[in-house]
Amino acid sequence: xxxxxxITTLALLLVACVGAATYWFVDTNxxxxxxxxxxxxLSGTVHQPSDWRGHVxxxxxxxxxxxxxxxxxxxxxxAQKELADDGVQILGLALDHTQQVKRFADKYNINYxxxxxxxxxxxxxxxxxxxxxxxxxxxxxxxxxxxxxxxGRIDRKQLNKLVAPLLKH
Amino acid sequence: xxxxxxxxxxxxxxxAQAGFANSGNKQFLPVDQAFQARAIFDDGDIIIRWDIAxxxxxxxxxxxxxxxxxxxxxxxxxxxxxxxxxxxxGKVQIYRNHLNVxxxxxxxxxxERIQISYQGCADAGLCYPPxxxxxxxxxxxxxxxxxxxxTDHINGGDNQADSFTAEQxxxxxxxxxxxxxWIVLSFLGLGLLLAFTPCVLPMIPILSSVIVGKSGNVSAPxxxxxxxxxxxAMALAYTVFGVLAGLFGTNLQALLQSPWTLxxxxxxxxxxxxxxxxxxxxxxxxxxxxRLNSMGQGREGSLIGAGVMGFVAALIAGPxxxxxxxxxxxxxxxxxxxxLGGLALFALGLGMGLPLIVLGTLxxxxxxxxxxxxxxxxxxxxxxxxxxxIWLLARLLPGPVTLVLWSLLFAAYGIHLGAMDSLTVSDSxxxxxxxxxxxxALVYAIILLVGATSGASNPLRPLxxxxxxxxxxxxxxxxxxxxxxxxDALQAALARAARKGKPAVVDFYADWxxxxxxxxxxxxxxxxxHNALSSIVALQVDVTDYDADDRALLxxxxxxxxxxxxxxxxxxxxLSDFRLVGGVDTEAFLAHLQRALDLP
Numbered sequence: 001x002x003x004x005x006x007i008t009t010l011a012l013l014l015v016a017c018v019g020a021a022t023y024w025f026v027d028t029n030x031x032x033x034x035x036x037x038x039x040x041x042l043s044g045t046v047h048q049p050s051d052w053r054g055h056v057x058x059x060x061x062x063x064x065x066x067x068x069x070x071x072x073x074x075x076x077x078x079a080q081k082e083l084a085d086d087g088v089q090i091l092g093l094a095l096d097h098t099q100q101v102k103r104f105a106d107k108y109n110i111n112y113x114x115x116x117x118x119x120x121x122x123x124x125x126x127x128x129x130x131x132x133x134x135x136x137x138x139x140x141x142x143x144x145x146x147x148x149x150x151x152g153r154i155d156r157k158q159l160n161k162l163v164a165p166l167l168k169h
Numbered sequence: 170x171x172x173x174x175x176x177x178x179x180x181x182x183x184x185a186q187a188g189f190a191n192s193g194n195k196q197f198l199p200v201d202q203a204f205q206a207r208a209i210f211d212d213g214d215i216i217i218r219w220d221i222a223x224x225x226x227x228x229x230x231x232x233x234x235x236x237x238x239x240x241x242x243x244x245x246x247x248x249x250x251x252x253x254x255x256x257x258x259g260k261v262q263i264y265r266n267h268l269n270v271x272x273x274x275x276x277x278x279x280x281e282r283i284q285i286s287y288q289g290c291a292d293a294g295l296c297y298p299p300x301x302x303x304x305x306x307x308x309x310x311x312x313x314x315x316x317x318x319x320t321d322h323i324n325g326g327d328n329q330a331d332s333f334t335a336e337q338x339x340x341x342x343x344x345x346x347x348x349x350x351w352i353v354l355s356f357l358g359l360g361l362l363l364a365f366t367p368c369v370l371p372m373i374p375i376l377s378s379v380i381v382g383k384s385g386n387v388s389a390p391x392x393x394x395x396x397x398x399x400x401x402a403m404a405l406a407y408t409v410f411g412v413l414a415g416l417f418g419t420n421l422q423a424l425l426q427s428p429w430t431l432x433x434x435x436x437x438x439x440x441x442x443x444x445x446x447x448x449x450x451x452x453x454x455x456x457x458x459x460r461l462n463s464m465g466q467g468r469e470g471s472l473i474g475a476g477v478m479g480f481v482a483a484l485i486a487g488p489x490x491x492x493x494x495x496x497x498x499x500x501x502x503x504x505x506x507x508x509l510g511g512l513a514l515f516a517l518g519l520g521m522g523l524p525l526i527v528l529g530t531l532x533x534x535x536x537x538x539x540x541x542x543x544x545x546x547x548x549x550x551x552x553x554x555x556x557x558x559i560w561l562l563a564r565l566l567p568g569p570v571t572l573v574l575w576s577l578l579f580a581a582y583g584i585h586l587g588a589m590d591s592l593t594v595s596d597s598x599x600x601x602x603x604x605x606x607x608x609x610a611l612v613y614a615i616i617l618l619v620g621a622t623s624g625a626s627n628p629l630r631p632l633x634x635x636x637x638x639x640x641x642x643x644x645x646x647x648x649x650x651x652x653x654x655x656x657d658a659l660q661a662a663l664a665r666a667a668r669k670g671k672p673a674v675v676d677f678y679a680d681w682x683x684x685x686x687x688x689x690x691x692x693x694x695x696x697x698x699h700n701a702l703s704s705i706v707a708l709q710v711d712v713t714d715y716d717a718d719d720r721a722l723l724x725x726x727x728x729x730x731x732x733x734x735x736x737x738x739x740x741x742x743x744l745s746d747f748r749l750v751g752g753v754d755t756e757a758f759l760a761h762l763q764r765a766l767d768l769p
Contacts, residue, residue: 018409065715067255068294097680099714132298133197152197153294 031145034138035127039093039115042105047115049144055089056166057140058159061125063096064104068153069135073108075156080112086167087142093121095134141166198222200297204289208304215272217285221265224292229262230720231288231299233730234272235751236280245272245729259717281306286730349509356497356513360520366489366550367543369521376482377528380475389530395475396529400522402479404515407494410483411514414498415507431561434499438558441492445551483518490521493550496557542599552582568626575628576617583610649699650676650709656722659710666706667741672766673706675735677723680713682731684752692755701762736765 040046062069080090090112094101098116105114128138130149139148139162148162205220229250247270250262284303290296380395501510555578563571586607620631653659666673678685712719734749747765
């Protein structure tokens with residue numbers, strides 16, 4: 001009689017340990033790692049997400065023909081100036097043609113990398129998930145995990161709220 | 170057992186909630202609620218009506234209309250919208266609340282189908298991708314007030330380029346789409362094969378007598394039940410491993426992208442395979458093993474005993490099972506799919522236990538006797554593991570090099586199976602089969618080598634490179650059209666053509682117009698088309714930029730958008746009946762050209 005209790009207790013302990021380990025794994029894996037991409041900025045340099053490891057990334061999908069996107073950009077330019085010291089990097093992923101984008105970037109003095117080409121940005125946007133539409137902003141933490149996806153134009157207050165909890169190292 | 174099941178259920182519940190974090194989303198209407206489109210045929214006119222939600226608007230320049238059959242579509246009458254001055258694009262026209270577009274049709278009956286395109290945004294700050302809808306009119310309906318029903322419904326992706334998936338996504342989707350059923354089935358088969366390895370098969374009769382008990386004759390149903398409980402417990406333990414591997418795998422996925430982790434991983438597999446080839450033994454220390462085994466003692470013939478022993482057996486995993494098991498777990502972790510992991514490993518456990526169930530139910534004599542052939546199976550698994558190592562390294566190495574590695578593996582295994590050995594009359598059927606398989610492997614290895622030297626990278630299509638170059642069509646890269654930059658240049662060119670008494674065509678093109686690009690590649694690159702167009706003036710306007718000038722030009726010529734082709738006779742008059750809207754193939758284009766301009 002006694003041995004069966006020992007066996008059962010050991011089995012239960014084992015299952016409990018396994019359950020706890022699983023829960024811990026699930027918790028640390030709650031956030032999906034950002035998919036990879038290979039995009040070029042306006043100066044011709046090729047970039048991957050790993051180039052900015054350790055930064056909080058604000059990936060903003062936009063196009064020149066999208067009015068709300070254009071309205072957002074001056075805010076993003078200002079935010080990049082002010083948040084750079086905190087290790088925040090804004091990226092402008094353009095779903096648009098290079099010529100249009102170049103003209104626009106010059107005119108608005110965009111101070112963060114603007115990434116192309118359109119087809120690869122579209123593929124990456126699909127990989128990240130979320131509904132179709134622009135502008136679309138994805139926030140990635142310092143460990144490269146996607147923490148938020150926001151559809152539509154955002155203002156500075158919203159951006160601060162999204163980024164603030166991720167600033168701690 | 171029950172507690173194990175509830176724990177497992179709890180795990181699945183948590184994973185279901187651990188989804189994406191979509192924070193702070195404004196409430197935007199779904200695109201079909203924001204812009205409701207309808208098409209009506211009324212007394213010789215097609216009327217397209219949009220109901221636009223409050224605080225939403227449509228862009229005039231994004232409107233486009235096409236019929237997909239031959240009925241002539243006269244120019245659409247688009248009302249003027251509100252003019253907004255855009256800082257970047259200048260004047261744009263938008264519509265709010267309602268939009269009615271009337272398209273007069275020259276024939277009395279409506280066209281079979283009409284395709285409309287539109288694009289709009291929300292004031293709150295979102296632009297939807299371009300939308301395309303096709304409406305079907307019932308043929309033979311009377312000409313008064315027929316409402317069209319919607320057929321195809323295309324929500325534009327955020328751009329109009331073709332979709333493509335990156336390679337890593339492809340591997341993951343391959344595992345997702347390869348049919349969960351097929352993967353689970355193959356794991357079942359694998360488990361069964363594992364049962365025939367030298368460390369498992371001889372143990373089965375002994376295990377069976379322990380589980381079922383030594384007490385005389387045990388009925389078949391009882392024997393079945395006991396064996397089943399054992400096997401289910403074992404399978405359950407494996408399931409837990411599989412789920413863990415799947416969950417832990419999402420982290421591994423990121424690691425598997427760097428050469429620093431892929432190479433050691435591959436080495437691990439090679440090392441595991443060496444154990445199967447007999448270079449060393451991989452198992453728990455024997456003291457552990459005996460202690461675990463003794464746990465099952467004293468409870469033979471009972472359900473609980475069978476269950477406990479089954480669960481524990483999974484942990485002991487003998488030297489033959491451990492390497493393939495680790496390999497299977499790593500494969501599952503590559504998919505990052507916990508459900509797949511759980512199901513696949515459950516199937517593996519079941520497969521391994523199948524012979525035991527058979528023995529327990531039907532008694533001895535059914536199972537094959539242990540013999541040297543078991544070592545063959547062990548070696549087969551060893552080869553399998555090396556295959557996995559090569560598959561991992563394939564991500565790092567150039568394609569042809571991977572093919573060479575595969576070739577080596579198949580060649581070595583083929584020779585080991587006896588491809589080069591000579592047979593004597595007295596050799597058994599097995600030996601002959603083995604040689605046959607070995608020869609096949611050797612031949613495949615040679616084909617792979619040929620493929621590698623020709624630069625192929627796909628082990629399943631090694632001879633692709635030998636046939637590919639010949640089927641590449643000869644493309645004429647020179648544009649058959651003469652490009653005109655703006656409205657003035659176009660007018661001048663048309664005037665020149667008229668002075669010379671030559672007919673002309675004007676093609677409206679844009680990079681983002683899929684049909685235009687298709688026609689550029691398949692129709693306008695053909696020599697026959699070049700010849701046909703050589704006797705006339707062929708002009709092309711590129712509206713890729715779609716700036717204010719482009720839009721003005723389009724409006725001036727009453728062109729809704731590319732692809733559109735205008736035909737002018739030798740006197741410089743436009744043959745508006747022959748306007749070509751939409752993409753066509755080579756034959757259709759040449760026929761149309763002939764009819765319009767009476768060309769040979």
